[in-house]
Amino acid sequence: MxxxxxxxxxxxxxxxxxxxxxxxxxxxxxxxxxxxxxxxxxxxxxxxxxxxxxxxxxxxxxxxxxxxxxxxxxxxxxxxxxxxxxxxxxxxxxxxxxxxxxxxxxxxxxxxxxxxxxxxxxxxxxxxxxxxxxxxxxxxxxxxxxxxxxRACEISRISIRVNSHLLQTHALNDVLIAHPCPASLSRFSFRLNNGELVNCRSSGLRVSTAAGSTAAMLSAGGFVMPILSKDLQYMVREPIPTPTPTPTPTRIITTGSNSSVVHGWVKSHQTMEITWSTEQGFAYIDGSYIAHPINKGDIIQLSAMAPALNIFLPPHLLSSSNKHANL
Known part of the structure; x- marks a missing residue:
């Protein structure tokens, strides 16, 4: 052998x-x-x-x-x-x-x-x-x-597409979509699987894996996820109330009219589609390691459909995951 x-x-x-x-x-x-x-x-x-x-x-x-x-x-x-x-x-x-x-x-x-x-x-x-x-x-x-x-375990990573182009790097922790200057206002909208559109004015949008839920997501008020969860967690950073729009044939939610949409889940079978409406921006992959530029009108698609990372994990993480398997 x-x-x-x-x-x-x-x-x-x-x-x-x-x-x-x-x-x-x-x-x-x-x-x-x-x-x-x-x-x-x-x-x-x-x-x-x-x-x-x-x-x-x-x-x-x-x-x-x-x-x-x-x-x-x-x-x-x-x-x-x-x-x-x-x-x-x-x-x-x-x-x-x-x-x-x-x-x-x-x-x-x-x-x-x-x-x-x-x-x-x-x-x-x-x-x-x-x-x-x-x-x-x-x-x-x-x-x-x-x-x-x-035995190695499979933990989820984030697949990232910009204008249908698949990026070669998969996020193990999280993706932050934001203006190059953190103090600047970002305008964007997102929806899950062609669902209701959410319009946002904020300092950006963070999407994390289960592995990344203990890092910046937790610090921002998110939840720790079982390490083997295949779902993603998202949070709109520092949302600014937006005037309620005039009714249209397609229902549109704003972060001002429905605060419950600023924090939620992207299920393993779902795709989050973000339309960037600010002149400049970056998709920051796993912190500052990789920054992919985005421009006004770009469409970013995030999902848990990236190849998993096969990793030998500490036993206590697996024990914790089993205890909270129904979260």
């Missing part, structure tokens, strides 16, 4: 250093600098640890930093990301549903550390929400995958 091929997909040290340096810019406190240096070293040690584990296994493997990836990931049996959710997110943009992925949180948050420094600086490290492993259990998790005792 052919040896399994594994891609070790890494957050680079320089990116790690740059982002942390920006987070602590203006700080001269030696404790914050030591914290910064420690985070970099912990990440470096985690990479070395994972490489040493792979050397002991009967597998073929190679290392790739995410800044060096420019083509789809093919011809491997497993992708192991070492970093955090952001690193896993980057990998997902180059993956279809044929290769599974498992995340290793290289720098987990330490509750005691956060509590100790809460009055001095934010000592939060990486949440690793989607990461099934840390250095503490990486070898065990890897053995279960290699010996086929673990």
């Amino acid at each position: 052919a040896r399994r091929k594994i891609l070790l997909f890494l957050k680079p040290f320089d990116v790690h250093h740059l982002r942390l340096s920006e987070s602590f810019s203006g700080f001269s406190n030696s404790k914050t600098l030591r914290h910064l240096d420690n985070r970099i070293q912990v990440h470096r040690d985690a990479i070395s640890f994972c490489q040493e584990v792979l050397k002991r296994k009967s597998v073929e493997w190679e290392t790739l930093f995410h800044t060096d990836l420019s083509r789809p990931i093919r011809d491997v049996d497993l992708v192991v990301t070492v970093g955090g959710d952001g690193t896993l997110l980057q990998a997902s943009h180059f993956m279809d549903d044929s290769v599974p992925v498992v995340g290793v949180n290289s720098d987990p948050t330490q509750v005691e550390e956060v509590e100790r420094f809460k009055d001095e600086f934010d000592a939060t490290r990486s949440a690793g929400y989607l990461c099934a492993a840390t250095v503490n259990n990486f070898e065990q998790v890897l053995d279960e995958i290699i010996n086929r005792r673990a």
